[in-house]
Amino acid sequence: MTTPSRMGTREQILDTALELFLAQGYDATSLRQIAERLQLTKAALYYHFPAKELLLLELTRPLLDGMGRLVTELRSAEDHDPRAVLSAYLDLFIEHVDIVGLLGREPATLHHPDVGQRAHSLAIAIQRQLAGVDPQPERAVRTACALGVIHSAAQIPPGMLAEQRDIILAAAIAALGEAVPTQSAQRK
Amino acid sequence: MTTPSRMGTREQILDTALELFLAQGYDATSLRQIAERLQLTKAALYYHFPAKELLLLELTRPLLDGMGRLVTELRSAEDHDPRAVLSAYLDLFIEHVDIVGLLGREPATLHHPDVGQRAHSLAIAIQRQLAGVDPQPERAVRTACALGVIHSAAQIPPGMLAEQRDIILAAAIAALGEAVPTQSAQRK
DNA sequence: GTCTATAGGCAGATAGAC
DNA sequence: GTCTATCTGCCTATAGAC
Structure with a gap:
């Protein structure tokens, strides 16, 4: 069993x-x-x-609630350090890897208003916090790339995720690019 | 119409x-x-x-053939410059964005032996060319991250893909990390 | 809370006329 | 090459007994 x-x-x-x-x-x-x-x-x-649909709603709720909380926190905070945002998003992502996989792969999921639509607007909100309002094209693209790195975590065996977390985060920050001005010696 | x-x-x-x-x-x-x-x-x-299935086979064939060619080329070439591999993969990816989206999102697709299985083994082959045989865990993870950057190209509006290509490639190389030893002043 | 029985629909697929 | 007509099967969902 x-x-x-x-x-x-x-x-x-x-x-x-x-x-x-x-x-x-x-x-x-x-x-x-x-x-x-x-x-x-x-x-x-x-x-x-x-209804079959309700299985989807229940399964995705924890992740969506988590994203909602993250967006709220980001909005209320003054600081917009991209690394902090990426870090928080990565942790949320790791916590719900399997559901993210479901959301990402399922077109059926993505079109349900209470799931896909909500997920989409939350993702956009997070992307905005990262890229800023009305970003330069390059900045927008690199933001998408950084998020792509985080999403690639879904490819990594779940067991190794915890120990590889910092590497993934570093790669995401690297993909974001020059936005990192000074404090290069920051640890944890 | x-x-x-x-x-x-x-x-x-x-x-x-x-x-x-x-x-x-x-x-x-x-x-x-x-x-x-x-x-x-x-x-x-x-x-x-x-059969309905045949629609899938026909749609995915061009991409899979392209990946097959890429793997063959990589195998016959002596040089394994990660940047060249990423670049070639990105171009292939851009050429077939829509199909990649289909392959990536469709579980049904992924389980068909002539499609998903083939795509999977081809992807593994490319990853091996990038990471080398028996790579360190960190190297393997960063390779996955770099590929994640390329996959994130699917999120970018197709019209902007051509002009943003170099930025995406740069982000992917950055995600790969220290493998780039010297030439930091390389532009375009 | 879990079952049997069944409704009702739409899917993929086929045969054969034109 | 494209049609009409039809088959068969599985799906979601419901009603009501235990």
Whole structure:
């Protein structure tokens, strides 16, 4: 058994749903498959989640809430040190790697107003905090590149993520480029 | 009309199929939708492509062939300058941005042996050329980061890609890190 | 809370006329 | 080359018994 039955049924469902969504995609995964893995019936699933869509909403909420909090914090803070922003974003990203993978890969996900649309506007907000308002084209591109570095963390085996975090952050900052003026000896 | 009827029917089909796959995903796109857009019937589609899967094969072939050529070239060449490899990969990537987006986002695509599996082994081969055999963990991670920068090109509006190419390449090289020993005054 | 049974729809695919 | 008509199957979802 991949999922021992010591978790609540609801959590088990979310767990294997995520697993299957990541492996096959949202559309390609049927409720029957999820039910079979858990030795439940489709109807039992519907008891916990009245619609397939709700699985997506529940799965993505923690990440989206995290992004929302990050944006709020960034807005209230005066300082806009790009490195701090990248660092916070990277940590959030690492915390929810699997969900990020789901969001990034699933077009179905991306078009749902409560998920994809929200994710998109949050991502834009973070990008703005990084690039500043009305940035030069080069600055905008390099910002996108830095975020690309962070997103590449999804390719790295989850087990190694924690120990490689600082390297990824360094690479992201390097991709951002010359924006780093002075304090090169800053540690942690 | 998005697709004027001056292309061959087959090309029109591939064209709108790609458009819809990118917008909604492969699974979520039905043959009926594709047929309706072109004012054809499902059966007409089946005349040109005897299976839905074949649309995927045809769409991804140009990119995969390009990657295959790149790997062959890299293998036969003695020099392994990371910047040259990144540059070649970036150009290939830009040439086929849309297909890369499809490949990257579609889990359905990724599991087809003639597509996803081939793409995966080709990507690994390129990564090996960049990182070298049996690289240090840091080197491996930074290589992944540099490729992440290139992949982030998919986020940039296609119209601006050509003029921003050099910036993206510079960011990728920066993400790779210290591998660049001396010439720091290189411009353009 | 979990089940059986079933509705109802739309998918991919085929046969054969024109 | 493109059509009409049709088959078959699986999907999401519901109603109601236990």
